[in-house]
Amino acid sequence: MNLxxxxxxxxxxxxxxxxxxxxxxxxxxxSARPGQFVAIMVSEVGERIPLTIVENHPKNGTVxxxxxxxxxxxKLLGKMNAGEEIYSIVGPLGHPTDIKKYGKIIMVGGxxxxxxxxxxxxxxxxxxxxxxxxxxxRTKNILIxxxxxxxxxxxxxxxxxxxxxxxxxxxxxxxxxxxxxSKYDLxxxxxxxxxxxxxxxxxxxxxxKTLVSLNALMVDATGMCGCCRVTVAGEVxxxxxxxxxxDANSVDWxxxxxxxNIYSEKEKHICSLSKL
Amino acid sequence: xxPVKTVKKEPVKVxxxxxxxRSKTFEEVVxxxxxxxxxxxxxxxxxxxxxxxxxxxxxxIDIKSFISCITNKDYKSAYFKIREKNDFPSICxxxxxxxxxxxxxxxxxxxxxxxxxxxxxxxxxxxxFIGDYGMNNGCFIPVKRDPWLSKFKVAVVGSGPAxxxxxxxxxxxxxxxxxxxxxxxxxxxxxxxxxxxxxxxNILDFEIDYLKTLGVELVPNMIIGKSKTIRGLKEEGYxxxxxxLGAGCPSFLGIPGENLCNVxxxxxxxxxxxxxxxxxxxxxxTPVNIGKHMIVIGGGNTAMDAARSALRLQKMxxxxxxxxxxxxxxxxxxxxxRLEIEHAKEEGVKFKFLVQPxxxxxxxxxxxxxxxxxxxxxxxxxxxGRRRPVSIEESEFESDCDIAIIATGLKANQVLISAxxxxxxxxxxxxxxxxxxMETSIDGVYAGGDIVGGEGTVIEAMGMAKRASKAMVExxxxxx
Numbered sequence: 001m002n003l004x005x006x007x008x009x010x011x012x013x014x015x016x017x018x019x020x021x022x023x024x025x026x027x028x029x030x031s032a033r034p035g036q037f038v039a040i041m042v043s044e045v046g047e048r049i050p051l052t053i054v055e056n057h058p059k060n061g062t063v064x065x066x067x068x069x070x071x072x073x074x075k076l077l078g079k080m081n082a083g084e085e086i087y088s089i090v091g092p093l094g095h096p097t098d099i100k101k102y103g104k105i106i107m108v109g110g111x112x113x114x115x116x117x118x119x120x121x122x123x124x125x126x127x128x129x130x131x132x133x134x135x136x137x138r139t140k141n142i143l144i145x146x147x148x149x150x151x152x153x154x155x156x157x158x159x160x161x162x163x164x165x166x167x168x169x170x171x172x173x174x175x176x177x178x179x180x181x182s183k184y185d186l187x188x189x190x191x192x193x194x195x196x197x198x199x200x201x202x203x204x205x206x207x208x209k210t211l212v213s214l215n216a217l218m219v220d221a222t223g224m225c226g227c228c229r230v231t232v233a234g235e236v237x238x239x240x241x242x243x244x245x246x247d248a249n250s251v252d253w254x255x256x257x258x259x260x261n262i263y264s265e266k267e268k269h270i271c272s273l274s275k276l
Numbered sequence: 277x278x279p280v281k282t283v284k285k286e287p288v289k290v291x292x293x294x295x296x297x298r299s300k301t302f303e304e305v306v307x308x309x310x311x312x313x314x315x316x317x318x319x320x321x322x323x324x325x326x327x328x329x330x331x332x333x334x335x336x337i338d339i340k341s342f343i344s345c346i347t348n349k350d351y352k353s354a355y356f357k358i359r360e361k362n363d364f365p366s367i368c369x370x371x372x373x374x375x376x377x378x379x380x381x382x383x384x385x386x387x388x389x390x391x392x393x394x395x396x397x398x399x400x401x402x403x404x405f406i407g408d409y410g411m412n413n414g415c416f417i418p419v420k421r422d423p424w425l426s427k428f429k430v431a432v433v434g435s436g437p438a439x440x441x442x443x444x445x446x447x448x449x450x451x452x453x454x455x456x457x458x459x460x461x462x463x464x465x466x467x468x469x470x471x472x473x474x475x476x477x478n479i480l481d482f483e484i485d486y487l488k489t490l491g492v493e494l495v496p497n498m499i500i501g502k503s504k505t506i507r508g509l510k511e512e513g514y515x516x517x518x519x520x521l522g523a524g525c526p527s528f529l530g531i532p533g534e535n536l537c538n539v540x541x542x543x544x545x546x547x548x549x550x551x552x553x554x555x556x557x558x559x560x561x562t563p564v565n566i567g568k569h570m571i572v573i574g575g576g577n578t579a580m581d582a583a584r585s586a587l588r589l590q591k592m593x594x595x596x597x598x599x600x601x602x603x604x605x606x607x608x609x610x611x612x613x614r615l616e617i618e619h620a621k622e623e624g625v626k627f628k629f630l631v632q633p634x635x636x637x638x639x640x641x642x643x644x645x646x647x648x649x650x651x652x653x654x655x656x657x658x659x660x661g662r663r664r665p666v667s668i669e670e671s672e673f674e675s676d677c678d679i680a681i682i683a684t685g686l687k688a689n690q691v692l693i694s695a696x697x698x699x700x701x702x703x704x705x706x707x708x709x710x711x712x713x714m715e716t717s718i719d720g721v722y723a724g725g726d727i728v729g730g731e732g733t734v735i736e737a738m739g740m741a742k743r744a745s746k747a748m749v750e751x752x753x754x755x756x
Contacts, residue, residue: 027503041460047552047561048460072561088460090497219552219562222458222499223689224468224524225544229535236528236535241691255535258642262537266563273558 001025002086005062016142017069018112019078020054026061028053028091034119035097035213035245038063039221041088042076049073050218050240052116053092063091066115066144071267075276093221094244097211101128103185106178107153108171108199110136110191114145116213117190124188125152132184133157134174136191140165171195172202179206186211189248193257200248210248214239217260230256287394288317290401295622299591302555304476305619306370309398314405318346321397324383329399332381335361335739339378339399346402355410358403359417363441363742366411366479368735369404371470373577373613377735390608411482419490421450428515428752431456433500433692436464438520438725438737440483445745447490451752454514455492458499461551464522465726466734468551469543471581473588474616501692506699506721515755516720516748519707520741523726524689528682529573533636536644538565542574542582542683549585555592566593567679571647573633574683575603576731580616582681583625600626600675602633604652604665628675630654632667636680647677686731706730714744722748 003024010018028038032053039048049071055064069078080086097120105124109117114135125131133153137143138161150156157174158166167174172195175187179202187210189199196212203210216228216239223241230237231252237243291307298305309317327340338357345354358365378399379385379392386393409415429452432439440463443453461467463480488494498504509517526541528534545564548554552562570590572583579601587599601620603610606629610617621627630652637646651671654663688705700708700717707716707723714722724740726732 027498031503045553045560088497090458090460090499090503092502093499219544219547220459220468222524223691224526225547226526226528226541227544229528231535252535255642259535259537261641262565263563266557266565270558270561270563 002089004080004082004084004086006082007080010066010144011142013141014139016138017078018066018142018144019069020064020066020115021077021080022062022064023086023089024061025063025089025091028089029056029061029063030058032056032063032092033096034099034123036092036094037221037244038065038089038091039093039218040065040073040077040086042073042080043087046076046087047073048088048219048221050093050215050221050244052213054115054118066112068112072270072274072276075271075274090221093240095242097123097188097245099123099127102209104130104183105132105186105188106175106184107131107133107149108136108175108187108189108191108195109133109149110171110195111138112144113191113195114143114149117188118145118148120188121149122152130154132178134159134171134178136160136171136195137165138162170198172198175199176202179203179208184208187248193253193260196248197253197257200251200253204249211245212248212251213244214246214251214256215244215260216256217262230259285316285320287320287396287398288313290398298473299588299597299623302472302585302588305473306615308408309401309405314346314402315349317398317402318343321347322383328381328383329378329397332378333361334377334733334736335742337361337378337403342406343397343399343402346406351406351409352413352415354406355415356417358406359410361742362403362735363444363738364437364483364734365403365407367407367437367466367475367483368738369400369402369407370475370479371734372400372403373733374400375614391614411479416486417448419448421448422753423450425450425749425752426452428452428755429454429513430516430518430748431509431514432518432520434458434464434520434522434725434727435462435484435494436466436520436522436725436737437734438522438741439464439518440487441738441741442518442520442724442745443487443492444490445742446748447487447492449745449749451749453492455487455494456498456500456504457494457496459551460496462494462496464520468547469578469581471546471550471585473584474581499691501695506692506696506718510720515752516722518741518744518748519692519716519721519723519727520725520737521689521692521723521727523686523731525687526682527685527687529633529684531633531635533638533644534682536636536638537642538567538644538678539636539680539682542572542578542681543686545582545681546578546585549589555585555589564589565679566590566595567677568595568598569676570599570679570681571675571677572599572601572681572683573603574685575601575605575610575612576683576685577612577616579603579683580612580620582683584616584620584623586679586681587623587625597624598626599624600628602628602631602647602649604630604632605654605662606630609662630665632665634672636677644677644680646674647680648672648674686726688727688730704730712743713747714740715747720751
């Protein structure tokens, strides 16, 4: 069970390492829908971390994940290879995305968040939506899944911070221009917290429905502990069971930013101890 | 003729780890009775004609008889006497709130006392002695497999006290049992909630391993309602399903500042420490933050477990111990076991009674720094019979608080319930059952434990699981 069937490194340059894995998990593969995630432990002594399900193949009984090496767990996961077993994988967790025909939609993906918009973009396209995709990355060489998202999008844009590819600037610059020119029915954004937060700020004046998929810290990820609680429209929600998607303009971004840093010191410490 | 002299014997004190040694380890605090201590304590039992102790036991253990077996040194019979009603004497002997149950109804406790008197027979320690005897001497309930039943398989959702008890009963009757657990380890609240210093993990592992010897299949990492559904289980051919989900969802206070960093639910704090072994960080990778001024809010066993864990973490980290329990009533009204309160005090946990938290405040990094409270006085009794705390106007005060742990109760986790529309629940979100059979609104689906009764005890969960198992076996016997 939980065997890693294949691994491919999507990028491993300028200090950014992103990899994809296909893992044997028949029950999850059968029931997963776009927008859901799994909780993974690399070993018996590991942490439980949430990772989005990028693809699921019910017939093969496999799910795919894509992760950027950031904390100890993702770094250890990055060291694992095909043929090895993941200690624990549970899911699919969280609510799936409400897939239906909205009309014209914009998918905004930044960094490893691009992996999270892929399954949602594909499902929304299949549901008859006009899909515009904006991808953002620090620099050209670390941009992931460009081919896949370009193939399914009606319109496609890339922005890089350093201007090495696409236009120089941020996804929100492109987003703002698009919203100025035309009316859209949904904006769906996943990426680093500052990007999602700014996406919300950009779409607010246009009154367009904007969804974000939050990456709050979790322990069990099944509604048992409340570690992932976020304030949404003044109410406390658990990202794991009430989310992970929320209305971008109702999220208390300050609180989320601070809560996601609770263990940053300990994370640094354990990474340095492990020489990772 | 010699004059009849009644000597009122003192209760036999249980041996414990010295409090000075305790606070740097998560090892078990209570050592329990050895044989001679158990014999001396058993000898105190008056063997009442009308054994009122049994009335106090949620599952009606024949306490008088098992104690009599101890006096005869017939420990095996004592074990099987308990096992007639209780599948986990080693666990219940450690975690039962006996002072509110059998010991409270013991004739040595005066009428109308809030809990058992010191002189009440230490039934729980005797039960533990016998439970451990049974465990260490291979006392197993004979397995009577009904060949008819062997063609059925049933699914158990959750591997806590209710699920494990149900699985054992059905497996001994000959039914194929599969237990699904959403976490990566089995045991439910016994693993993630109760710390090892109160329930050593070898006791829990023994019960789980015993299930395996009965042929029970344990499937971790499987969240029913998500990975599989109740309908899906039925389609897979499970002839019956038992829901032992527990009360897994923490309640918060609903006061300002509650989402500041380092404000934990007790469930999160204890899950990090117990299930994920955060007290062994960085050997184990899950962190938990430790503060200089740790405050636990609540007065139940969970609050005691959290406070005693917090204090241990401080001492292990070389931080001067400063952990305080804030409770809105007084010590008498605390729902925690008296022994846990005593242990907490011995270990250095401080208590602040008659206080009502009103707000947390923090610094610019979002870290909690202070807890604001109002003082309370006790008013008229409420529906629980305990005097209601009434906050006193303009009594506001602030306490330093860099870690807060909220232990004010749990609700039913709604993951499976919301995915199962036919499953009827009450206004608390608990599953509604037929009280005799424990069957839910779905045919062939039974439930027991905290998902039915709200936060209860291990022994109550087990009692419900036993009723459900009986009903399920009867049902299967009638099936074609």
